[in-house]
Amino acid sequence: MTIAFRDFSWTPVHGSRPVLDRLDLTVAPGERLLLVGPSGSGKSTALHAVAGALGTTLVGEASGSVEVEGRIGMVTQNPSSSIVADRVGRDVAFGPENLGLPRDEIWRRVDEALAAVGLPHDRDRFTSALSGGERHRLALAGALATRPDVLLLDEPTSMLDPVLAEATRDAVLRVVGGRSLVVVEHRFDLWLEHVDRVVVLDAGRVVFDGSVRDFRVAAVPEALWMPGRPVPVPVEVPADLVRPVEPITVSATDLVVDQVTRGLRGTERTRAVRGLTVELHPETLTAFVGPSGAGKSTALLALGGLIRPVSGRVDPPSEIGWCPQDPELGFVATSVRREIEATPHALDRAVDVDALLEAVGLAGRGDDHPYRLSGGEQRRLALAASAAHRPGLLLADEPTVGQDRGTWALVAGWLGSAARHGATVAVATHDPDLPRDRDVLLQAGEAVS
Amino acid sequence: MTGLLTRLNPLVLLAIGLTAALGSPAVRTLPIALAAVTTYVVFVVLTVPSWRYPALCLAVVLLPMASVAWSTWLLGGRDAEVAAVAGLRTFVLAWPGAVAAGYIDVARLGDYLAQSLRVPGRFAAALSAALQRVAGAWRTWHDLERSRRARALPRRPWSMAFALLVHTIRDATRTSIAMDARGFASAGRRTWAEPATWTRSDVSVLVTAVLLALLPTALHLISH
Amino acid sequence: MNSALTSTTRYRTIDLVTIAMLGVAFGVIFWGWGKLYDVIDLGAAVGFKPAAALLAGMWLIAGVVGGLVVRRPGAALATELIAALVSMIVLGGTSWGASVLLSGLVQGLGAELVFAVFLYRRYDLPTAMLSGALAAVFAAFYEWKYYFVDWDLTWRLAHLGFFTVSGLLIAGAGGWLLVRSLARAGALDSFPARRS
Numbered sequence: 001m002t003i004a005f006r007d008f009s010w011t012p013v014h015g016s017r018p019v020l021d022r023l024d025l026t027v028a029p030g031e032r033l034l035l036v037g038p039s040g041s042g043k044s045t046a047l048h049a050v051a052g053a054l055g056t057t058l059v060g061e062a063s064g065s066v067e068v069e070g071r072i073g074m075v076t077q078n079p080s081s082s083i084v085a086d087r088v089g090r091d092v093a094f095g096p097e098n099l100g101l102p103r104d105e106i107w108r109r110v111d112e113a114l115a116a117v118g119l120p121h122d123r124d125r126f127t128s129a130l131s132g133g134e135r136h137r138l139a140l141a142g143a144l145a146t147r148p149d150v151l152l153l154d155e156p157t158s159m160l161d162p163v164l165a166e167a168t169r170d171a172v173l174r175v176v177g178g179r180s181l182v183v184v185e186h187r188f189d190l191w192l193e194h195v196d197r198v199v200v201l202d203a204g205r206v207v208f209d210g211s212v213r214d215f216r217v218a219a220v221p222e223a224l225w226m227p228g229r230p231v232p233v234p235v236e237v238p239a240d241l242v243r244p245v246e247p248i249t250v251s252a253t254d255l256v257v258d259q260v261t262r263g264l265r266g267t268e269r270t271r272a273v274r275g276l277t278v279e280l281h282p283e284t285l286t287a288f289v290g291p292s293g294a295g296k297s298t299a300l301l302a303l304g305g306l307i308r309p310v311s312g313r314v315d316p317p318s319e320i321g322w323c324p325q326d327p328e329l330g331f332v333a334t335s336v337r338r339e340i341e342a343t344p345h346a347l348d349r350a351v352d353v354d355a356l357l358e359a360v361g362l363a364g365r366g367d368d369h370p371y372r373l374s375g376g377e378q379r380r381l382a383l384a385a386s387a388a389h390r391p392g393l394l395l396a397d398e399p400t401v402g403q404d405r406g407t408w409a410l411v412a413g414w415l416g417s418a419a420r421h422g423a424t425v426a427v428a429t430h431d432p433d434l435p436r437d438r439d440v441l442l443q444a445g446e447a448v449s
Numbered sequence: 450m451t452g453l454l455t456r457l458n459p460l461v462l463l464a465i466g467l468t469a470a471l472g473s474p475a476v477r478t479l480p481i482a483l484a485a486v487t488t489y490v491v492f493v494v495l496t497v498p499s500w501r502y503p504a505l506c507l508a509v510v511l512l513p514m515a516s517v518a519w520s521t522w523l524l525g526g527r528d529a530e531v532a533a534v535a536g537l538r539t540f541v542l543a544w545p546g547a548v549a550a551g552y553i554d555v556a557r558l559g560d561y562l563a564q565s566l567r568v569p570g571r572f573a574a575a576l577s578a579a580l581q582r583v584a585g586a587w588r589t590w591h592d593l594e595r596s597r598r599a600r601a602l603p604r605r606p607w608s609m610a611f612a613l614l615v616h617t618i619r620d621a622t623r624t625s626i627a628m629d630a631r632g633f634a635s636a637g638r639r640t641w642a643e644p645a646t647w648t649r650s651d652v653s654v655l656v657t658a659v660l661l662a663l664l665p666t667a668l669h670l671i672s673h
Numbered sequence: 674m675n676s677a678l679t680s681t682t683r684y685r686t687i688d689l690v691t692i693a694m695l696g697v698a699f700g701v702i703f704w705g706w707g708k709l710y711d712v713i714d715l716g717a718a719v720g721f722k723p724a725a726a727l728l729a730g731m732w733l734i735a736g737v738v739g740g741l742v743v744r745r746p747g748a749a750l751a752t753e754l755i756a757a758l759v760s761m762i763v764l765g766g767t768s769w770g771a772s773v774l775l776s777g778l779v780q781g782l783g784a785e786l787v788f789a790v791f792l793y794r795r796y797d798l799p800t801a802m803l804s805g806a807l808a809a810v811f812a813a814f815y816e817w818k819y820y821f822v823d824w825d826l827t828w829r830l831a832h833l834g835f836f837t838v839s840g841l842l843i844a845g846a847g848g849w850l851l852v853r854s855l856a857r858a859g860a861l862d863s864f865p866a867r868r869s
Contacts, residue, residue, distance in 0.1 A: 013862050053626045056634070057687045059863050074630035080585070081620055082627030084578035086556040093642035097574070098632035106642045128584055139627075146632055263584040264555050264763055306595045322599030328616065329589065330596040332608060334857065343600040371615060371858040386600065466761075466771025474818055509768040512711045517820055520722035525823035535823055542819060546770025550762045572689055576755065579693030583759065586701045610702050611854060617698040618691060618742075618860040625687040634686050 002150055002180045003027040003050055008064035009204075010045060010054055014372070019045045021204035022064065027150070032181040034191050034212075037201035038223035038404045039376040043184040046201070047074065047152045050182070070149030077154045077402075079139040088114070088130070088138060089123035095146035113141040116175045128261065128268075132292040133164040137171055150180040158186055158402040161291050161430040166190060186402055189227040192216075200224070223404040231433045232405045234413035237359045241352070241390075242418040247282035248317045248392030250303055250424060255312035257295075257302045272298035274445040275312070282392070285419040286426045287434065290442035296428035297325070299442060300395045303426060319347070321391040325398045327382030328371060336373070336381055337366035343389045351388050360384045360410055376407035383414055394418050396427045400434055452498035453650060454549065459558045460565055461651045465658045466546020472662030473542040479530055481668045482537035488661055489545050496654070497548065506547040514539045541665075555580050561645045570639035578624065589616050687863055688743050695742065696752045699735035700759020704767070706731055707760060711768055723828055726813070726836035730843030732776070733808040736784030737848035740804060741796050742855070742866050749788055749804065753781030776815060783811030784844075796866065801852075802845030809840025 157165035200208035305316025344351035360380035518536030559577030717725035739752025757777025
């Protein structure tokens with residue numbers, strides 16, 4: 001066996017229940033395993049256990065054992081967190097350096113790994129200049145350069161548009177060869193044909209372990225994105241919670257916007273939006289779609305008046321709701337309740353906190369610390385907190401990415417209800433299932449339809 | 450203006466500033482101050498690629514120079530010459546280092562710290578990894594500012610700094626897990642993909658920097 | 674797997690990376706603070722310069738926080754030193770040149786020494802305040818020698834006094850409160866400081 005969990009349990013510090021609960025699971029050499037489960041079911045923790053992070057980097061109570069034979073290579077959820085050097089070549093070299101290899105062998109492995117993931121001529125490129133898809137491939141190359149026996153991939157495609165997601169999957173399948181592979185994914189249909197076995201976790205336990213064919217017809221948790229299952233029904237939000245104080249139309253003409261990156265060695269400007277003309281109306285949910293890096297997020301920022309355009313005209317309203325992609329960046333308070341009250345209080349507006357908490361499935365969590373919520377809970381809190389003052393314009397950046405069906409239905413429901421009751425809603429998304437009234441397709445910073 | 454500074458290794462560039470600062474207390478009289486200032490100006494003019502950056506540095510260094518000179522006049526016997534020397538001493542202390550720091554190739558600093566100064570390899574590698582996250586820290590800062598603006602909340606630097614620190618520590622956790630998955634935890638004897646070479650220019654500028662820093666002391670001894 | 678069993682001297686990866694990344698974050702914060710402080714400082718110089726030291730404790734907070742969070746020998750010194758390095762090399766960076774790095778070294782040593790005296794076993798409020806205060810004393814002596822050598826002794830003593838109070842309160846108590854808030858936000862779950 002390459003990986004063997006034997007009666008393994010793990011409870012993180014401050015955790016009230018085990019994240020992994022008496023887990024028994026083995027992975028054979030060369031086996032390709034898909035690991036799925038609702039948010040908080042313990043998928044990432046299982047990968048962390050294999051990677052040796054539990055009890056060292058992450059602190060908590062463990063019992064049972066995890067045995068791993070051979071070297072592991074892991075691509076973490078957010079590839080930007082694994083970048084350790086400013087140039088592509090040096091970043092891939094990090095693993096071989098740790099192994100104490102001689103210099104010529106290091107570079108042989110770097111070139112080999114970069115060629116394998118399809119970045120053959122990029123040794124000297126700046127890692128900061130890589131696109132989202134390229135970052136994933138860089139992280140994969142970094143893992144390959146240590147010549148691992150097991151590849152662990154934590155949601156390798158969740159942040160990517162469908163085209164890039166397939167390209168990334170194909171890159172993985174090209175390099176995996178005879179290695180064992182463990183893939184964790186929420187929207188997993190694109191992996192199903194390429195794995196030997198599927199394991200479903202729920203609340204830290206294995207609830208299904210079998211072939212892909214059996215998996216397709218198995219009774220699995222409702223929150224899973226099973227192929228063929230209808231899109232979840234968005235959860236309605238009461239009109240009083242989302243009806244805008246004042247309906248607003250936002251129009252932009254010939255908008256040109258630069259992203260400014262400030263580093264140690266001065267600032268860099270990249271043109272993100274090139275001449276966008278668009279009008280957003282009340283009672284309409286507009287989805288900005290297009291490939292990763294097309295300028296969707298920047299367009300939203302500019303429409304909300306949160307980034308100053310280089311040229312062009314936009315008249316953002318004085319009151320907006322803005323839900324960033326990383327929910328934690330929006331948090332300002334030390335309790336869920338105060339987080340939701342913050343903006344309404346600043347604007348001297350009444351707010352029914354309990355009704356809002358109920359609407360996003362956080363009833364009874366008012367006293368918790370926002371930073372201590374799970375990923376899905378944070379996403380829902382961020383939405384409620386950014387929209388609690390019932391703004392006329394509501395903007396959300398990738399609001400459904402990486403969420404299970406439960407959170408998805410609440411988020412999609414909120415955005416849809418807000419639009420239906422008079423708000424002007426715009427999202428940047430590559431989720432084809434998110435209900436919307438209208439698409440604006442962006443490509444390289446321009447609206448093509 | 451030869452642009453020599455752009456071709457030096459990071460340790461030499463750090464040494465220019467450090468030696469200048471360490472040598473500055475010996476600047477105690479006006480003639481010595483003028484000599485030290487002149488030699489550093491000549492040295493910088495000979496080695497920078499253009500006058501713009503040193504001029505910018507001079508503009509920012511003028512603030513501490515003014516502050517030290519004025520307070521020395523006010524609180525140190527109201528002697529104009531002593532105050533002027535204090536201002537010029539601050540110039541020697543700050544300006545050469547500010548200019549040299551602008552040309553440091555941050556990405557190579559870890560290589561040189563580990564290979565030339567024998568700083569422990571894992572520490573040097575962690576420092577290198579952290580140094581290229583500066584752009585990320587700025588981006589986070591802007592995002593924090595934006596979400597507060599959108600939420601009609603005051604943009605208090607204190608609360609934003611706190612959020613930045615929370616974000617930084619969480620990112621450090623994720624980065625540590627990713628680094629350990631690439632063999633960092635057990636990297637007892639790390640190797641380095643690029644050598645830390647010392648060119649003839651590196652050595653000669655280092656020697657020059659030491660000599661320049663010793664000049665005030667030497668002049669002081671001679672004049673006695 | 675219990676962290677109480679791991680020794681206090683062995684550095685985990687997360688200890689090294691957190692020191693380095695905290696140092697970088699504080700470096701960026703210092704850089705911004707420095708732009709403001711230069712102006713305050715000049716304003717104070719026109720009036721009563723030693724009083725500017727009342728705000729100088731801010732410069733010492735990185736070392737205290739690094740020491741309180743990571744709790745390993747050298748953590749306080751390294752965090753302060755890296756913060757100084759970063760605030761120095763941000764382009765168009767510091768008005769004090771490489772002197773910032775010397776300051777960082779001296780201040781970090783001051784903060785570190787207090788944790789060392791308690792054998793890296795005490796991380797309560799008094800220890801943090803002592804750490805901030807000693808960092809300030811070291812920093813003040815450095816500034817006497819390098820910046821304010823010609824001031825009359827009275828004023829230098831005033832500067833030392835203001836600086837020490839600032840270190841005690843801003844870096845010491847402020848740093849301690851900051852670490853406690855970080856722990857409450859769940860950011861320190863991987864560190865012994867989570868219990869603070």
